[in-house]
Amino acid sequence: MTLSIRTKLTFWYTSLLAISLILFGLSFFYALSKIYMNRVDREMSSVAGLMVHTIVEPPGRLRLPKNFDIILERFFGLRIRGNYIQVLTPDGRVAGRSSTLEGLELPLTERAYKRALDGKRTYETIRTFGVYPVRILTLPVVVKKTGLVAIIQVATSLEGMEEVFHYMVYFFSFGIVLSIIIAGGVGWFLAGKALKPVDEMTRIARRITAENLNERLPIVKPDDELGRLASTFNEMIARLERSFRQIKQFTADASHELKTPLTVMKGEVEVALKSRADEKELREVLLSILEEIDRMNEVIKGLLTLARADIEEAKKEPVRLDTIVEERCEQFRRLAGKKGLKLEKQIKQEVTVLADQVRIGQVVYNLVDNAIKYTPRGGTIRVSLETRGRCAVLKVMDTGIGIPEDELPYIFDRFYRVDKARTGGGGVGLGLSICKEIVDTYGGKIDVESKPGKGTTFTVYLPLADNTMKEVN
Ligand SMILES: Nc1ncnc2c1ncn2[C@@H]1O[C@H](COP(=O)(O)OP(=O)(O)OP(=O)(O)O)[C@@H](O)[C@H]1O
Ligand SMILES: [Mg+2]
Incomplete structure (x- = not known):
């Protein structure tokens, strides 16, 4: 069973209070009984001290006066109930006792007797004598010449103390129970009040689904814990809203990109079927359809690459970036030549990064492909690779048509495609987003600088492998 935070808070709060009250009560009783006992012991000790002179006759013999009980009454006021005196001979026999004992015998414990034989006094609390416990002082009377002459026992009933303690225990228990009930009630109320915004947040959060991600949690006090929790929640919902919007946009764009070539193909086929086209015209229609199929193929390939990048875990192994760049440039050399473009490469050193050979190859491919696509005849494309600090730096520079500043973001x-009718156009608009996705996966960064009419430079930064290795070790 899971308890609510409110119940737990109240429980802990009241338990702590109960424990501290009980501890306080116990220490209070302990201290009080100590003080009381000390006082009783002191009184018994002074009575016993006075007694010694009454029962010892020089040079050191026990002799109880005949009117021992009367003396006790007169001198020590022993008529009062609950005060007892008993005198024993050294072998433990009773020699005399106060009338208050009413014929009963004060117990002499073995321990007290042994200590008396050693000349030591003993204070004890005995619970077996009568209804209430008694405090007994057992005092040996030792004279220098004759040794142990007698044992005096002075006892006081602890009836008064027991009674007071009894009432106080009742009083304390009642007080503690009452305090716990009041504290529990107040604690429950306060915890409820403090946690009320949480209930409110839960209610609203439950209402928020993919359909109404524009709702936000109310923030009463932005600086307290709950306020911070609510704003963190709100930020999370905002992020969710953004990605939902992106996904919707992406789905719409993807469907549109796939639908357009289909519509074109359908139109062409319909026209061809209606008209009595000859073989040459039909061939042209087929060629146009093939072009559209190629385009759809490109879109699907791009979508698959992106989907795979989203789902699959990125492979990370040391790959030689310089070799990849070299190979990709060679691959494009013929195409560049055909378009009348100069393709230069500048690889300064061996560069190893932690990545997936195929994916990194795709980044280089897309960038060089764009440079060739968006650079008019006679232009130059320069691909350079170097290291800077802990990074590999790959630049793909062209002297092409450039990108207007407001389109760069x-x-x-x-x-996304800049002005779909531009020279060399016809792309799908996925190349750069694939590049960014891949570079991000490997902890890198991709930048662009461009001047319309002058050219564009894409720069890719990737962490070096040996550097990463060093950090790992
Ligand atoms: N080197 C460049 N020079 C000028 N414009 C560029 C360059 N590279 C990219 N662009 C612009 O950025 C747009 C997005 O590029 P991206 O590579 O994502 O798409 P694409 O080349 O149109 O299609 P795809 O690469 O998917 O076949 C391009 O349509 C183009 O307008
Ligand atoms: Mg491209």
């Missing part, structure tokens, strides 16, 4: 978005 969007070019890494999925399906």
